[in-house]
Amino acid sequence: MAGYTHHSSQHTQAQYISPRDTLRGLVKETVREEIRGWEARVRRREGEKEHPSTLPTIYIITPTYRRLEQIPELTRLAQTLMNVPRIHWLVADDAEVPNPAVVDYLASTGLSYNYLNSPMPKKFEKQPTKPKGVANRNAGMDWVRQHATEGVVYFADDDNTYDIRIFEEMRHTQRVSMWPVGLVTEAGLSTPVLSEGHFKGWYDGWIGGRKFPVDMAGFAVSVQYLKQMPGAKMPFVAGYEEDGFLKSLKIKPEEIEFKADGCTKVYVWHTQTKKNKPSKRTLLDTKYDATNLRVLQESMMLAPA
DSSP states (O other), X not given: OTTOOOOXXXXXXXXXXXXHHHHHHHHHHHHHHHHHHHHHHHHHHHHHSOOGGGSOOEEEEEEEOOSTTHHHHHHHXXXXXXXXXXXXXXXXXXXXXXOHHHHHHHHHHOOOEEEEEXXXXXXXXXXXXXXXXXXXXXXXXXXXXXXXXXXXXEEOOTTSEEOTHHHHHHTTOSSEEXXXXXXXXXXTEEEEEEETTEEEEEEOSOOTTOSSOOXXXXXXXXXXXXXXXXXXOOOSOXXXXXXXXXXXXXXXXXXXXXXXXXHTOOOEEOOOOOOOOOBOGGGGSGGGTTSHHHHHGGGOOBOOO
């Protein structure tokens, strides 16, 4: 029909949305926004991280000596270091000649390392309280002075327990940095005492007249600063090794860089492995000849006959 226009219309019914559905939708959107914000922050942090190849190297100096627990404790420490980028492990053995078991184990780790023979001088072996580990740590520092140009030096004993975060805390040390160490003496802790970020003193189970009453695991030194102090050494005086070394660096407590969130977090503990007795000689029985026990015997310390 001329002039006739057909208009089509669709009639829709308004959808009812309950207050509960409205709240649920708002919660979902809020959660989505939080997730998006979290992802963005993670991306920014990842972008800010230094590439491993640009990180300063941490030179880990570990004194060691022949004992039943030597390989197990080196193994435990190595498993930690495998999770830390840009480290070089200096294992300094209190031995005149290389220990094949240690040499073989270090080669198996895939870590960057050097094995050093650094026995304690004979004149100190007769002392009632021996200055253990001093010759080893000094040998490690000598190696660093000769071969390193940048990075950080840290004394990591093989009987301690380390959270890998401690290595990132120390990595950018300018001169000397410090942090708390747990399970030290009956005090349970060794740490600088700070108030509003300012140095106030020391907390340690044995002050002993020391200027720096700290644990060996509680500080690091930059390579550059160490090389500026050619006379800096660890003294052969039991109980005063840390104090003597830090004093030889000519650093003041107020100049130290305090790490671990203002020394409020513990990332390293002075744990100690139980001393084991030499194994019984029962495996020497001839019935075990031509068995795997003959191979395992090579890695064991047996009680004297």
